Amino acid sequence: MALSRRGFAKGAFCAPLVLADPMPAQAKSVLEAGNARSDVALASRDAFDPAFQPARIDPVPLNHVRLTDGPFKDAQTWNIAFLKRQNPDRLLHVFRLNAGLPTAARPLGGWEAPDCELRGHFVGHYLSACALLGVSTGDAGMKKRGDYIVNALAECQEKLNAGGYLSAFPMEFFDRLDRREQVWAPFYTLHKIMAGLFDMAKLAGNKRARDVLIGMATWVDGWTAGRDRDHMQEILNSEFGGMSEVLYNLAAMTKEQRWAAVGDRFNKELFFEPLALRIDQLKGSHMNTHVPQVIGAARRYEVSGDRRYREIAQFFWETVTGGHSYVTGGSSNKEYWLTEPYRMGAEWVQSTNHQECCCAYNMMKLTRYLHGWGPNERYIAYYERNLFNHRLGTIEPETGRTIYFLSMAPGAWKTLATDEATYWCCTGTATEEFAKLADTIYYEDGSGIYVNLFIASEIDWPDRRLKLEQQTHFPQETKTTLTILETPGGAWPLHIRVPSWTDNPQVAINGHRLEAVGEPGSYLKIYRTWQAGDRVDIEVPMRVWSESFPDTPNRQALLVGPIVLAGQFAKGDIPEELLHEQKGPSTAKVPLLMPKLHTAGKPLETIVKSVESEPLTFVTVGQPENVTFKPLNQSWERFTVYWETI
Numbered sequence: 001m002a003l004s005r006r007g008f009a010k011g012a013f014c015a016p017l018v019l020a021d022p023m024p025a026q027a028k029s030v031l032e033a034g035n036a037r038s039d040v041a042l043a044s045r046d047a048f049d050p051a052f053q054p055a056r057i058d059p060v061p062l063n064h065v066r067l068t069d070g071p072f073k074d075a076q077t078w079n080i081a082f083l084k085r086q087n088p089d090r091l092l093h094v095f096r097l098n099a100g101l102p103t104a105a106r107p108l109g110g111w112e113a114p115d116c117e118l119r120g121h122f123v124g125h126y127l128s129a130c131a132l133l134g135v136s137t138g139d140a141g142m143k144k145r146g147d148y149i150v151n152a153l154a155e156c157q158e159k160l161n162a163g164g165y166l167s168a169f170p171m172e173f174f175d176r177l178d179r180r181e182q183v184w185a186p187f188y189t190l191h192k193i194m195a196g197l198f199d200m201a202k203l204a205g206n207k208r209a210r211d212v213l214i215g216m217a218t219w220v221d222g223w224t225a226g227r228d229r230d231h232m233q234e235i236l237n238s239e240f241g242g243m244s245e246v247l248y249n250l251a252a253m254t255k256e257q258r259w260a261a262v263g264d265r266f267n268k269e270l271f272f273e274p275l276a277l278r279i280d281q282l283k284g285s286h287m288n289t290h291v292p293q294v295i296g297a298a299r300r301y302e303v304s305g306d307r308r309y310r311e312i313a314q315f316f317w318e319t320v321t322g323g324h325s326y327v328t329g330g331s332s333n334k335e336y337w338l339t340e341p342y343r344m345g346a347e348w349v350q351s352t353n354h355q356e357c358c359c360a361y362n363m364m365k366l367t368r369y370l371h372g373w374g375p376n377e378r379y380i381a382y383y384e385r386n387l388f389n390h391r392l393g394t395i396e397p398e399t400g401r402t403i404y405f406l407s408m409a410p411g412a413w414k415t416l417a418t419d420e421a422t423y424w425c426c427t428g429t430a431t432e433e434f435a436k437l438a439d440t441i442y443y444e445d446g447s448g449i450y451v452n453l454f455i456a457s458e459i460d461w462p463d464r465r466l467k468l469e470q471q472t473h474f475p476q477e478t479k480t481t482l483t484i485l486e487t488p489g490g491a492w493p494l495h496i497r498v499p500s501w502t503d504n505p506q507v508a509i510n511g512h513r514l515e516a517v518g519e520p521g522s523y524l525k526i527y528r529t530w531q532a533g534d535r536v537d538i539e540v541p542m543r544v545w546s547e548s549f550p551d552t553p554n555r556q557a558l559l560v561g562p563i564v565l566a567g568q569f570a571k572g573d574i575p576e577e578l579l580h581e582q583k584g585p586s587t588a589k590v591p592l593l594m595p596k597l598h599t600a601g602k603p604l605e606t607i608v609k610s611v612e613s614e615p616l617t618f619v620t621v622g623q624p625e626n627v628t629f630k631p632l633n634q635s636w637e638r639f640t641v642y643w644e645t646i
Contacts, residue, residue, distance in 0.1 A: 047260030048251045052305035056372045057450060060442040060459055062203075063135040070456035070473070071633075072437045075395050079434035080139065082400030083129055085419055088145055091126060092152045094119045094168035099156035109421035110581075117184035118425075120168030120193060123149065125428030127196025131203040132435035146200050150209045153193075157212055163222060164215030166193065174223060177238060187266075190216065191241030191292075192428065198249055210253070217250055217259055224265045236268040239289045244296030248303050260303060267300075268293055275312045280319050280341055287332040288425070291320075291362040298369040310373070317370055320363065321382050326408055327547045327557040327641065328564050328632065329385035330355030331363065345552030348642065352409035353584040357402065357426035360390045361433055368440060371452075375443065377521045380452045381500050381562070383440060387453070388475070389564040391433055393633030402430035405584035410640045411592030413571060415582040422581055441470075448493035450523065454480045454540070464488060475542065475563050475631075476615040482536040493527040499540055501561045506539040544618070546604035554645045556604040558629055560616060565629040566639035592638060595625040599645040 067073040089105040094114055096103035111118050130146030133139050157166040165171055167190060176183040194216050200209035220243070224232060247263030250256075271290055274281040282290075294316045301310040323341025325331045326348075335356050339347040348354070364386050371379040394403045394414065401416045404426045417427045441457050443450040449459070449466075454474035460467050465488040472480035482494070498505050500521035507514045507524060518524045526536070542561030549555045558565040574590050597620060599607050608629065611617040618629040632641060 046257060046304060047248070047264045047300060047306075048257045048303050049305050050255050052303070054302055054305070054373060056302075057375055057443045057445040058372060059368070059439050060444050060449070060461065061135075062132065062436060062439050064459055064461040065136070065438040065442060066458050066460065067136075067438050068456040068458060068469075068471075071392060072455050072457075074397070075392060075434050076133075076137070076437055078395060078398060078400035079129075079431060080133060080137070080142070080400075082419070083126070083133070083142065083145075083431060086126065088148055088152075090420075091123050092149060092156075095123070095153060095156045095166075098168050098170060099159040101156060101159055108423065110418075110423040111425070112423040117169065117173065117186075118189055121189040121425065122192075122423045122428045123153075123168070124189075124192030124194070124196035125431050127193075127209075128199040129431040129435040131196075131199035132432060135203050136436060136438055143204050146204055147206055150197065150200055150206050150212065153197075154208050154212050157215055162219070164217070164219035166212065166216050166219075177235060178227070180234060183238070185239040185241075187238070187240035187243055189241075190220070191243045191246055194246045195242065198246055198253070202249075202253065213250065214254070217247060217262065220247075221258065221262045224262060232265055233269055236266065239286070240266060242292035242295055245292065245299045248296065248299040252303050260300075263296065263300065266293075266296065272297065272312055275316050275319075276308060278315050280323070282319065282324060282337040283340055284336065284338075286336055288335060288356055288358045288362065291359060291366060295362060295366050295369070298366060302369075313366065314370060317363075317366055326355060327559065328355065328360075328389040328406065328408075329363070329382055330360045330390045330406055332356050332359050335359075342550040345549030345555055348408060348549065348552075348555075351584075352407045352412060352587050353405045354408045355390065355406040357390070357394055357404060357406065358429045360386050360406075361426075361429040364391075371440075371443070375450055375495070375523060377497060377500060377523065380440075380497060381521075384453060384499075384562050385564075387440075388562060389632050393631075393635065395430065395434060396636070400434075402427055407585050407587075408641050409585065409587050410594040410642070411569060411587050411638050412585045412640070413574065413579070413638050414636065415578070415585055416580050418580055424583070442468075448495060448525075448527075450495040450497070451482065452497055454538075474540075475561060478542050478561070479537065479539045482538070484530045484532060484534040486532055487530040487534075489529075491527055491529045493525050494530070494536070495523040495525050496536070496538060498522050498524055499562070501542065501545075501559075502540040503543050504541055508537045510535055511537075544605040544608065544610075549642075555642050556599075556645050557641050557643070558604050558608065558618070560618075563616060564632045564641060565616070565618060566632040566635045566641050567627040567643070568630055568635065569638040569640070571637040594640055594644070595623065595627065596644045596646050597627070598623055601645075604643065604645060 067076055090108050093103050093105040093107055107114050112122050127146050127149060130142045134143035153166060173183050173186040177186055194213055197209045197213040200206040201213060244263040244266040247259045251260035271293060294313050297309040298313040320331055324337055332355060333347050334351045334353045338350055364383055367379050367383045390406055394406055396416055403414045403416055404424050417424060438457055441453045441455050442459060443452060454472050456470060456472050458469045465486055467485035469483045469485055470480055474480055498518050498520055502520050505517050507517050544560045546556045546558050569592060578586055607620050607622060608618040609621055611619055616631050620626045
């Protein structure tokens, strides 16, 4: 989320995002030719077709999957504790103030303070987290909190009596947006509230949330319909979150074309058209402004069948994951793509504020769309890299507090939010992330189950007469066991992921080893009549390997399987003010000299050995100063991921 408000001059239009390189002639011709636009990416067909059903596989519904003991269950528990420390009346304070309703609550700080222009956004995330936890854990207390907030928001909406308008700030913010004056992303905040209401309606069955959401969408329809196309495109140069996605979701929920048509008004032509031509114009763009737009494109394909939007989403994903990502799977620097693709070494040195957590959250969300259109191991490999390294490594044990940037700088540390004085955008997305950790472990296609991730969990799906348990200590151990506890009659397929990072995978059914498992980077299909008590043992050995920047081959990171390893250093005397309420680590203020690693031009893995009795721990050998490596997601002191090798 861009805190700065650059690009605005009072009383003037906001200039579009400036790309450092000239736009290719092919893309420029499309932008200039109005009659060509609809042939590339713009909405020229109905945005909603209730008859269209994309060929897809779907996640096993979240209410039928439970995490069992392990690091992900721990993270979920810490997140619940953080959420329950939040006082709903304090969260609602700014909404009630704006509506002129009485409130005696003590104001929150940070981005939810009464004088912060983004106030109210966290409440949307909070509603989503309540809905997600209600279905994923059965926690009635979280659902009750969500219901209470929905009722209070409905009262605020009724008191405002402004055509469905609901926010924690006055409508004057949208007047400033309309005049292209300085204002901090009002549609972004509206999206978070609308998305939270949608989740409460769809997942928690709250009918009042649906009514409040429709009221908000009605106001958005009226406001956007009053602006012509060119002016609306100028407005879209201000960050607006996932407005298109939530409106397409509403169209699907209500079966009304109207809401999808409103969603189309949030399609940013300058951004979509180069993607439709398979041209990478990302340099100079703010990442978390644009990933939600592509998520909207993915959802538009699903509700309309328009393949142009599917192709935009796929090319964007390929571009970011292939040429703009760090070893963790995260992307961006200072929230932006600063360089051309495959120039990550040049980008890495420009600051210590790498990898905004919201961006990882949204890229994972986009990845789930793509995997649903056709299961592909590369999608889950990318998702897993983010989940285990970036996301699992950004929630503080016990407290549930999370971070903003996951820095890849030498000697970095993790800077934490607080309970009531930050409320960053990344705080909000984290509450959702750690409320839905079970949502991608298993997919289904109507006939069989896909096992995507090795996470301790179970499926209990009474309607399908299916119970399945996965026992694993992955990645501390390289094996997992699936046990069929209940099964419907007849034969059905179990699809087991064979990760691209493994060597010599092995699978056994009831103790009998299969001769053929399949190539790494695929799914093993086992079709049989399963019986209660059947057991599938899976072994996925992990090799130690390294990954370097394409433009700086001697700057290397170390991995074991999908797990990123980080060199460990004592935190030392870092001032308290640099540890909390900071978006990233100010390493220049507390410098730590990093040794160069002597590899004689060989890969980094050639100079490390494992530490016996300490899983996933390695130490360098033969160095002037040897370094211990542990998983990045366990690194809570100072750490280094990328090393200069000589």
